[in-house]
Amino acid sequence: xxxxxxxxxxxxxxxxxxxxxxKAPGPGGGSxxxxxxxxxxxEEIEANGEEVIGYVAFRDPDGDIVEARFExxxxxxxxxxxxxxxxxxxxxxxxxxxxxxxxPQDVTLRVVLVDAQGNESEPVEFRFRVVGxxxxxxxxxxxxxxxxxx
Amino acid sequence: MARSAQKVxxxxxxxxxxxxxxxxxxSPLPLQAQEGRPPVFGPRxxxxxxxxxxxxxxxxxxxxxxxxxxxxxxxxxxxxxxxxRRDLDREELVAVVLADPEEATDRDRVYLQTGERLTxxxxxxxxxxxxxxxxxxxxxxxxxxREQVKAVLLRLPGRGGLHRISPAAFQQVFGLFNxxxxxxxxxxxxxxxxxxxxxxxxxxxxxxxxxxESPIFGTFTFAARQLAAVFFxxxxxxxxxxxxxxxxxxxxxxxxxxxxxxxxxxWEGVSFSFSKEGLREELRQIVFRMPVRLFGGGGGRPVGxxxxx
Numbered sequence: 001x002x003x004x005x006x007x008x009x010x011x012x013x014x015x016x017x018x019x020x021x022x023k024a025p026g027p028g029g030g031s032x033x034x035x036x037x038x039x040x041x042x043e044e045i046e047a048n049g050e051e052v053i054g055y056v057a058f059r060d061p062d063g064d065i066v067e068a069r070f071e072x073x074x075x076x077x078x079x080x081x082x083x084x085x086x087x088x089x090x091x092x093x094x095x096x097x098x099x100x101x102x103x104p105q106d107v108t109l110r111v112v113l114v115d116a117q118g119n120e121s122e123p124v125e126f127r128f129r130v131v132g133x134x135x136x137x138x139x140x141x142x143x144x145x146x147x148x149x150x
Numbered sequence: 151m152a153r154s155a156q157k158v159x160x161x162x163x164x165x166x167x168x169x170x171x172x173x174x175x176x177s178p179l180p181l182q183a184q185e186g187r188p189p190v191f192g193p194r195x196x197x198x199x200x201x202x203x204x205x206x207x208x209x210x211x212x213x214x215x216x217x218x219x220x221x222x223x224x225x226x227x228x229x230x231x232x233x234x235r236r237d238l239d240r241e242e243l244v245a246v247v248l249a250d251p252e253e254a255t256d257r258d259r260v261y262l263q264t265g266e267r268l269t270x271x272x273x274x275x276x277x278x279x280x281x282x283x284x285x286x287x288x289x290x291x292x293x294x295x296r297e298q299v300k301a302v303l304l305r306l307p308g309r310g311g312l313h314r315i316s317p318a319a320f321q322q323v324f325g326l327f328n329x330x331x332x333x334x335x336x337x338x339x340x341x342x343x344x345x346x347x348x349x350x351x352x353x354x355x356x357x358x359x360x361x362x363e364s365p366i367f368g369t370f371t372f373a374a375r376q377l378a379a380v381f382f383x384x385x386x387x388x389x390x391x392x393x394x395x396x397x398x399x400x401x402x403x404x405x406x407x408x409x410x411x412x413x414x415x416x417w418e419g420v421s422f423s424f425s426k427e428g429l430r431e432e433l434r435q436i437v438f439r440m441p442v443r444l445f446g447g448g449g450g451r452p453v454g455x456x457x458x459x
């Protein structure tokens with residue numbers, strides 16, 4: 001086998017290997033997973049349905065985060081949510097999120113960031129208390145209900 | 151020749167590397183739509199309904215999240231942790247909470263109007279619920295299954311007797327009011343003219359629809375999935391109202407497109423059936439299962455301030 005033949009065989013082999021690597025599903029294909037650096041959110045919010053803004057600080061060498069996922073770990077009535085934080089091209093920074101509740105309760109959420117390759121950050125949990133009086137409108141009820149106790 | 155071949159080989163390797171890198175970057179995930187909107191219909195619309203129900207009957211809360219009005223016996227046998235077995239007078243009570251069967255160490259708890267709490271065992275063999283919802287649901291004495299029942303909130307005394315209940319008593323049973331709200335996210339709810347309530351499972355819910363005849367706007371038909379609630383006028387000449395999922399209200403005369411049938415969630419064997427024209431005589435209100443997002447949730451705020459590198 002001369003050198004040219006050997007080279008061609010090597011080239012074809014590498015080509016096949018490359019093709020296989022492209023087709024095979026892999027976690028991230030070598031890109032880096034996003035990292036949650038911190039979460040800013042008040043420890044207490046009012047049970048009045050008003051949106052309260054928080055921030056997720058992140059780091060992502062690839063700058064290709066496409067989804068922020070908020071899972072419910074503990075709550076009485078709170079729906080999990082997800083959205084595109086629109087930080088494509090940003091490697092380090094923070095983005096806002098909004099939360100509302102109309103029911104006094106303790107809520108624990110778990111945040112996960114997902115990049116365009118499907119890489120997921122390590123989850124980070126945060127907790128807040130929704131406070132307020134669970135009370136019917138004036139004239140509509142009779143009970144003065146206290147807020148939940150710690 | 152060999153040197154040239156090595157160069158070609160290296161170039162090929164670099165090219166594959168570039169291709170792999172590009173390939174890795176060409177499979178983005180589908181973007182998710184923005185979610186999370188402020189509520190338009192929430193617990194403030196629901197709680198008064200439960201308070202009125204509690205003024206006319208006891209409220210049973212099941213572990214599956216359903217609720218039903220009914221009446222416990224006047225005297226409830228109770229065995230405290232230490233001390234003699236005795237009968238509790240229902241007039242002394244605010245609520246009873248049954249031991250969670252998954253918690254081996256849990257005990258039944260009885261909350262008194264004074265704010266005191268008793269721990270022990272309720273004798274459920276004598277613990278039956280009397281169901282008197284309306285003309286359309288047969289009055290029955292039904293046994294309570296310890297495995298299924300979470301708690302019973304006792305009927306509130308009339309306005310003159312409310313002072314007997316200490317604030318501490320309400321505070322202790324506060325979580326049960328949350329359970330009432332949770333129930334409307336799991337089941338549809340019927341409110342009877344007596345103000346009593348019951349979580350229900352409609353037969354053929356997907357096909358359930360209501361027609362509203364408005365003297366101003368004409369006739370419209372709404373599927374149950376589009377509605378938050380139906381309010382039936384109780385006096386002759388009172389208009390009915392449809393409350394839509396988006397919070398809008400429309401008034402007129404409401405009829406169902408077909409007869410409405412189903413079963414009580416708490417007791418599958420207890421069924422109901424209303425003729426499509428007779429709903430307003432049988433019911434005061436239908437509250438359709440509410441999405442959890444009306445009570446709490448969130449979303450992104452991409453228009454807000456952002457810091458980047």
